[in-house]
Amino acid sequence: MLRVFKSAVLLILIVVFTIAANSQSKVPGIKYQERTLSNGLKVYTVENHSNPTVAIQVWYKVGSKDDPEGRSGFAHLFEHMMFKSTRNMPAEMLDRLTEDVGGFNNAFTTDDVTVYFEAVPSNYLETLLWAEADRMGSLNVDEENFKSEREVVKEEFRQNYLTPPYGQLELLIQKKSFTVHPYRRPGIGSIEDLDAATLADVKEFHRTYYRPDNATLIVVGDFDQKQLDAWIDKYFGKISKPDTPLPRVQIKEPERTAERRYVDSGEHAPLPAIALTYLVPPAASKDVHSLKIAEAILSRGDSSRLYTKLIYEKQLAQSADALGDYREDPAIFIFRVTLSSGKSLEEAESVLLSEIEKLRASPIGIVELAKARNQVVTEELLQRQTNTGKALALGEAAVLFGDASRVNKDIDAMMAVTANDIKNVMRRYFAESNRVVIHFLPKPGMREGRPGIVPVATVDAGAIGGGHIR
Amino acid sequence: MKIFSRSIFALLIATAFLLSNSLNTVAQQEEPPAPATPRSVHFPTPVEKYLANGLRVIAVERGGSSIVTAMMLIKTGGEVDPPTLAGLADMTAGLIAKGSRKRSAPQIAEAIEALGGSLETGARWDESFAKVDVMTSNLASAIEILSDVVRNPVFSQAELSRLRQQTLDDLTLALSEPGILADFVAARVVYGSGPYGHRSSGTPETISRINRNHVAQMHARYYRPDNAILIIAGDLNSDLAFEIAEKNFAGWRKPASPLPQPVSRGIGKEVGDSQRVVVVDMDHAGQAAVMVSRAALSRTDPDYFRGIVANSVLGGGYSARLNQEIRIKRGLSYGAGSFLDFRRGAGPFIATTQTKNESGAIVAGIIIEELDRLSTAAIPDEELATRKAALIGTFARSLETTAGLAAQVGHLAIYGLGLDEINNYIRSVQSVTPGEIQTLAKNKLSARSAHIVIVGDAKAFLPELKKRFARVEVIREHELDLNRANLRRARGHSGRMRNR
Numbered sequence: 001m002l003r004v005f006k007s008a009v010l011l012i013l014i015v016v017f018t019i020a021a022n023s024q025s026k027v028p029g030i031k032y033q034e035r036t037l038s039n040g041l042k043v044y045t046v047e048n049h050s051n052p053t054v055a056i057q058v059w060y061k062v063g064s065k066d067d068p069e070g071r072s073g074f075a076h077l078f079e080h081m082m083f084k085s086t087r088n089m090p091a092e093m094l095d096r097l098t099e100d101v102g103g104f105n106n107a108f109t110t111d112d113v114t115v116y117f118e119a120v121p122s123n124y125l126e127t128l129l130w131a132e133a134d135r136m137g138s139l140n141v142d143e144e145n146f147k148s149e150r151e152v153v154k155e156e157f158r159q160n161y162l163t164p165p166y167g168q169l170e171l172l173i174q175k176k177s178f179t180v181h182p183y184r185r186p187g188i189g190s191i192e193d194l195d196a197a198t199l200a201d202v203k204e205f206h207r208t209y210y211r212p213d214n215a216t217l218i219v220v221g222d223f224d225q226k227q228l229d230a231w232i233d234k235y236f237g238k239i240s241k242p243d244t245p246l247p248r249v250q251i252k253e254p255e256r257t258a259e260r261r262y263v264d265s266g267e268h269a270p271l272p273a274i275a276l277t278y279l280v281p282p283a284a285s286k287d288v289h290s291l292k293i294a295e296a297i298l299s300r301g302d303s304s305r306l307y308t309k310l311i312y313e314k315q316l317a318q319s320a321d322a323l324g325d326y327r328e329d330p331a332i333f334i335f336r337v338t339l340s341s342g343k344s345l346e347e348a349e350s351v352l353l354s355e356i357e358k359l360r361a362s363p364i365g366i367v368e369l370a371k372a373r374n375q376v377v378t379e380e381l382l383q384r385q386t387n388t389g390k391a392l393a394l395g396e397a398a399v400l401f402g403d404a405s406r407v408n409k410d411i412d413a414m415m416a417v418t419a420n421d422i423k424n425v426m427r428r429y430f431a432e433s434n435r436v437v438i439h440f441l442p443k444p445g446m447r448e449g450r451p452g453i454v455p456v457a458t459v460d461a462g463a464i465g466g467g468h469i470r
Numbered sequence: 471m472k473i474f475s476r477s478i479f480a481l482l483i484a485t486a487f488l489l490s491n492s493l494n495t496v497a498q499q500e501e502p503p504a505p506a507t508p509r510s511v512h513f514p515t516p517v518e519k520y521l522a523n524g525l526r527v528i529a530v531e532r533g534g535s536s537i538v539t540a541m542m543l544i545k546t547g548g549e550v551d552p553p554t555l556a557g558l559a560d561m562t563a564g565l566i567a568k569g570s571r572k573r574s575a576p577q578i579a580e581a582i583e584a585l586g587g588s589l590e591t592g593a594r595w596d597e598s599f600a601k602v603d604v605m606t607s608n609l610a611s612a613i614e615i616l617s618d619v620v621r622n623p624v625f626s627q628a629e630l631s632r633l634r635q636q637t638l639d640d641l642t643l644a645l646s647e648p649g650i651l652a653d654f655v656a657a658r659v660v661y662g663s664g665p666y667g668h669r670s671s672g673t674p675e676t677i678s679r680i681n682r683n684h685v686a687q688m689h690a691r692y693y694r695p696d697n698a699i700l701i702i703a704g705d706l707n708s709d710l711a712f713e714i715a716e717k718n719f720a721g722w723r724k725p726a727s728p729l730p731q732p733v734s735r736g737i738g739k740e741v742g743d744s745q746r747v748v749v750v751d752m753d754h755a756g757q758a759a760v761m762v763s764r765a766a767l768s769r770t771d772p773d774y775f776r777g778i779v780a781n782s783v784l785g786g787g788y789s790a791r792l793n794q795e796i797r798i799k800r801g802l803s804y805g806a807g808s809f810l811d812f813r814r815g816a817g818p819f820i821a822t823t824q825t826k827n828e829s830g831a832i833v834a835g836i837i838i839e840e841l842d843r844l845s846t847a848a849i850p851d852e853e854l855a856t857r858k859a860a861l862i863g864t865f866a867r868s869l870e871t872t873a874g875l876a877a878q879v880g881h882l883a884i885y886g887l888g889l890d891e892i893n894n895y896i897r898s899v900q901s902v903t904p905g906e907i908q909t910l911a912k913n914k915l916s917a918r919s920a921h922i923v924i925v926g927d928a929k930a931f932l933p934e935l936k937k938r939f940a941r942v943e944v945i946r947e948h949e950l951d952l953n954r955a956n957l958r959r960a961r962g963h964s965g966r967m968r969n970r
Contacts, residue, residue: 028536050534051870052509088500092798095789097502100856102863119867123506130502151801155757159804159824163756165646222509267754270646271639301588302579312576315632318639340639367584374586378537378605385535386870443754 026415027380029408030390033225034398039241040213043232044394044404046220048387053103054122054221055387058132059399061216062209063112064187065249065329071197073189076109077153078205082116083107084145087138089131091145094118097127111183112328113399119388122222126231129219133235136215139206146199157188165269166338169440176262177277177332177436181253213241216399221387253330255279256434265441271318272345273440274352276335280429283326284401289413290425291324291333296372297364297422298322298335298355303371305355306337315340316348328400333429345439360426363419376414513869516879516889517708519715523724524696527715528883529708530875538609538704539872542620543880544598545699546692548670549733549814553663554679556953557672559593561633561680562688566600567591568629571622575629582615589615594670595813597884598692603873606705610714613702617718620693625685637677644671648752648759648925649824654952656763656923659748660818662741662955665733666765673952691730695722699883704872738815740765741955743919747834747939748957751928752947758830758926759822762837764919766819769812769885776910779902781810782861783849784840785821790857791840792821802829806837814885819915830924830931835938841920844911848904858899865895 032046067074084091098105103120116135120128161167171186178184217236219228256279281287299306299322306320317337324333335356339348383389398404518528544563551558567589568575582589587604600620604612644650654669661667668676700719702711767777778786785792785808796806806823821841825833849857868874869892882891891898924931928944936942951959 051866052511053866088502092789096856099787099789099860099863101505102859102866104863104867121505121508121863123508125506126503127505134500148799148801152797152804155797155802155825156804158757158826163648163824165643167756267756268646270642301583303576303583307579308576311636312632315635318636318643338643340635341642371580371584371586374605374608375583376586378586378603381535381537381605382603382871385537385872386867 027377027384027411030384030394032394032404032407034404037212037233037237039237039239040211041236041239042216042398044216044218044398045223045225045228046390046394047223047225048220048390049222052122052222053119053387054125054219054223055117055119055391056125056128056132057115057117057218057388057391057395058136059216059218059395060114060116060210061112061214061399062114063110064185064189065111065182066209066247067182067185067189068201068205070193071189071201072185072193073153073157073187074193074197074201074205075114076187076189077150077194077197078202079107079109079114079116080149080153081139081141081146081202082135084139084141084149086135086140088134094131094135097124097131109187110327111187111331115392115395117388117391119221119386125219125221125223125228129231129235132217133239136210136212136236137239139202139210141199141202143199146202150194150197153188154191154194157191157194161186161188163268165266166273166440168264168266169269169273169275169438172262172264172438172440173275173277173332173334176260176438177279178253181251181329182249183253183327183329183331207242208244208247211242211246212236212239214246216395218391218395218398220391220394249329253279256436259432259435259437261437261439263439263441265443267443269440269442271339271341272442273336273338274345274349275337275438275440276352277332277436277438278429278434279330280324280326280333282328282330284328284403286413287425287428288324288326289410290417290421291326291429292376292414293369293372293417294359294422294426295322295324296375297359297368300372300375305359306335306352309355310337310348310351314347314351316343316351320352345441349437356426356430360423360430363423365419369419373415377411380411511866513866513892514875515893518889519712521695521716521720523720523722525715525719525722526699526883527712527719528699528701528879528889529706529711530701530703530879531706531708532703532872532875533705535705535872536606537603537872538606538612538702538706539601539603539876540609540613540616541599541601541701541703541876541880542616543699543701543884544693545596545697545732545884546730547593547595547597548668549595549665549737550688550692550730551665551668551670551672551676553665553668553953554676555672555684556668556676557637557670558680558684558688559598560670560672561637561677562685563591563593563598563600564633564637565625565629565685566619566623566689566693568633569624569626570618571624572618578615578619582612585611587612589619591619595666595811595817597880599880601873601876609702609706609711613714613718617722620698621719621722623689625682625689627682630680630682630685634677634680637672638674641671641674641677648755648757649822651750651752652759652761652822652923652925653820655748655750655925655950655957656761656818656820656921658952658955658957659746659921659923660740660763660765661738664739664741665737666813666815666817667955668953675953694725694729695719696724696729699880701876701880701883703876703879733814735768735770735815738765738768738813738817740816740919745917745919745921745939747922747935747942748924749928749932749935749942749944750923750925750947750950751944752925753927753929755827755926757824758827758833758924758931759824760830760833760837761923762821762834762841762920763818763923764915764921765816766810766915767812768814768816770887771812771816773910773914774812775898776902776906777810777812777914778861779854779858779899780844780907780910780915781808781819782857783854783907784808784844786857787860787864789860791843792823792837795836795840796823796825796833800836802833806833819920827927827930830926831934831938834922834924834935838917838920838922841911841915842917845908845916848908851904854904858902862896862899
């Protein structure tokens with residue numbers, strides 16, 4: 001007992017000392033230049049000569065919330081099309097200009113943005129600027145490539161959602177968390193809606209959303225500023241800004257007034273799972289700083305609240321996560337718990353809810369707060385090691401929050417979050433009336449003869465061997 | 471065209487030249503601007519010291535990130551697991567973080583996470599590791615915790631039971647995924663009941679047998695300073711790093727007993743050399759996982775660079791042949807690729823993809839065809855140049871993070887290779903010729919003795935598969951026993967099944 005007490009005191013002293021020592025060693029700021037072209041294209045650049053590479057990203061402010069009616073999954077399908085032919089590039093040319101010369105390229109689509117990103121040896125910067133401007137300005141997909149790439153997206157759907165044990169739960173989380181907002185349609189779409197899409201839709205989507213005044217160009221790495229600015233003017237300057245209006249989602253998801261509960265089962269889920277979602281404010285909200293600290297307290301690491309209670313002490317869960325999915329419009333904070341075998345779903349839910357209630361009732365202590373701060377800072381430092389990581393951080397601030405300076409300010413804001421701030425956001429957003437609960441169960445009879453589920457005798461008394469699923 | 475140059479970068483210029491020439495042959499309105507002169511790249515140089523107790527300490531300085539990765543490697547991993555206790559090395563590594571003489575499991579977590587870090591431990595082939603990423607300012611504290619868990623774990627019964635149940639649940643989930651199940655099955659098909667026939671995580675049956683004595687013995691035998699390497703990489707001062715290492719590990723006693731012998735290089739022996747086609751019928755699977763595998767190369771094989779270049783051509787990236795044929799041309803998958811797992815013995819070559827169940831057979835056929843093509847036709851120069859560039863780019867990018875840097879250095883150290891190999895990498899890749907790849911493919915990567923494993927809804931692809939392959943073995947999911955070379959559960963009453 002005394003040994004534990006002494007260790008705790010020592011730990012507090014070490015942590016407090018570490019905080020004092022670290023108060024100057026925050027995340028180094030990202031120094032960026034910014035400008036806006038006359039056609040509306042926003043440009044952010046960061047010079048970094050630590051290695052001879054450069055990261056180039058184009059962020060378009062269109063995502064799966066903008067999927068046309070009856071065409072869920074379209075923004076993401078379209079993203080795949082952007083790698084096919086344009087006016088001056090045959091299909092897969094971007095791979096010739098990146099992978100073939102020692103770089104890489106990829107893209108991702110979220111509910112709000114579609115981001116095309118690459119990193120190349122820095123002597124290819126001009127080439128990639130030309131390429132990104134070319135596909136911003138023109139897309140020229142043919143029927144064969146359209147059909148083939150649509151099949152790829154359907155395989156992506158199968159691989160990420162229909163095959164893994166909890167893929168279908170992920171779809172359910174989106175569908176059940178929003179009643180009217182387009183966020184309720186998963187970004188991957190559905191096989192039916194994907195099959196309904198046409199090449200004409202692709203052309204229309206490019207015309208509507210892929211325009212300089214809906215785009216942000218980010219360049220981080222080894223370049224000469226004057227030369228870069230001249231290339232940007234040359235290649236992007238000539239893309240005209242359309243005079244047509246830019247459609248924006250106006251739908252507002254109403255506040256939740258009462259808990260909603262759902263039960264469903266999964267084709268391949270061997271263990272039950274629970275998901276809780278709560279509606280939280282948009283990514284640009286100040287409350288998000290406190291919510292991000294709350295995430296760390298709740299589930300970052302093995303000393304987090306959920307791990308300690310659900311996984312370690314009560315051994316109810318195989319995994320437990322708390323994560324905010326902050327978007328342009330109000331979206332969701334998600335808890336996911338996968339149960340250990342032979343455990344009660346009701347008990348796991350009850351313990352999960354009581355951990356949430358604890359944070360609503362009492363402020364956290366200085367040791368936990370100091371830990372969360374160090375975890376947040378370390379995570380930022382890890383991400384920002386690479387040019388691509390810096391560019392992603394800058395893009396998120398500029399495009400999702402609408403304020404590039406937040407790439408530096410937000411870390412300070414998170415460090416300034418107090419224990420009371422956390423308690424207040426927990427009280428504000430984690431009430432029962434703001435809760436959606438999903439129970440996701442194994443299909444009845446599914447457990448028979450699964451290789452992983454074999455009742456075996458174990459060598460020590462009291463241990464649970466194998467798995468029985470209710 | 472012969473290229474004389476002192477610099478690798480002339481070769482890159484030549485690549486660019488070839489590239490822009492090839493673009494000119496396509497009718498276009500506008501040409502992409504040609505690249506500028508490449509800038510030279512410098513990789514950090516590791517420095518090292520041995521402590522008096524035999525611990526090898528390697529520091530790699532690279533400034534600018536405010537982060538350090540500290541990693542202890544024990545030069546022993548899953549290859550020493552007794553077959554009935556597969557997963558022992560991994561469980562042992564897992565348990566060192568779950569209680570020491572000084573700290574309970576929660577206290578260890580609390581201590582490392584208070585610093586903003588997280589402790590990862592585990593075992594793979596040929597190594598067990600304990601690793602943490604922290605801010606540079608917290609390096610000394612982090613290494614003290616690392617030293618505590620590596621030197622003085624207590625392996626309490628309660629923690630063992632806890633970790634065992636967690637591992638069983640993890641396996642339950644993992645084995646419900648066709649791709650992961652295929653990997654387990656392929657190891658058996660390729661290596662039978664040999665040391666590489668199990669996966670380093672173990673199986674539910676083997677995990678359930680591991681007891682405290684097993685773990686304690688594993689630790690006592692292998693976790694010793696003269697069987698260990700400490701790597702500290704990132705934004706640090708190497709003198710300070712050595713000082714911290716000395717402070718925390720100088721007292722780690724080297725046992726009087728001799729070092730355990732490393733496993734023999736012959737442990738990667740493949741069972742049988744004729745192609746097997748094994749189907750696991752998982753009728754609820756959302757896709758078929760298709761895997762082609764065979765024993766390939768050890769890390770110290772003189773063909774190492776030929777191997778990685780060959781793999782880069784075949785399946786080492788988005789534009790490699792497997793993904794071109796399966797995803798880009800035919801839309802049959804979200805991604806197809808291959809890799810070589812180099813171990814102390816001949817680890818496996820693995821090509822893998824997932825596809826809708828109906829396409830399982832077609833995709834298996836394409837993979838075999840592409841693997842075979844490496845043996846039968848020389849790779850065109852232009853294609854080889856691009857695949858070398860892609861490989862070099864991937865390698866260079868892996869060194870951009872402290873964790874990647876530590877991993878690359880660790881990999882060299884585990885296999886007793888010179889740490890300056892990092893700076894020889896580009897040159898070694900560039901020197902591989904098409905003829906060498908073809909010879910390697912014929913001798914060591916033949917498709918004829920590569921095995922096919924498909925896990926999925928068999929009724930959707932079996933008829934097509936039987937058209938392409940003479941002999942197909944089908945095992946239903948509930949008949950599968952991952953612990954046996956023949957993969958089938960013993961039938962209670964029908965006598966002993968002969969292992970193939």
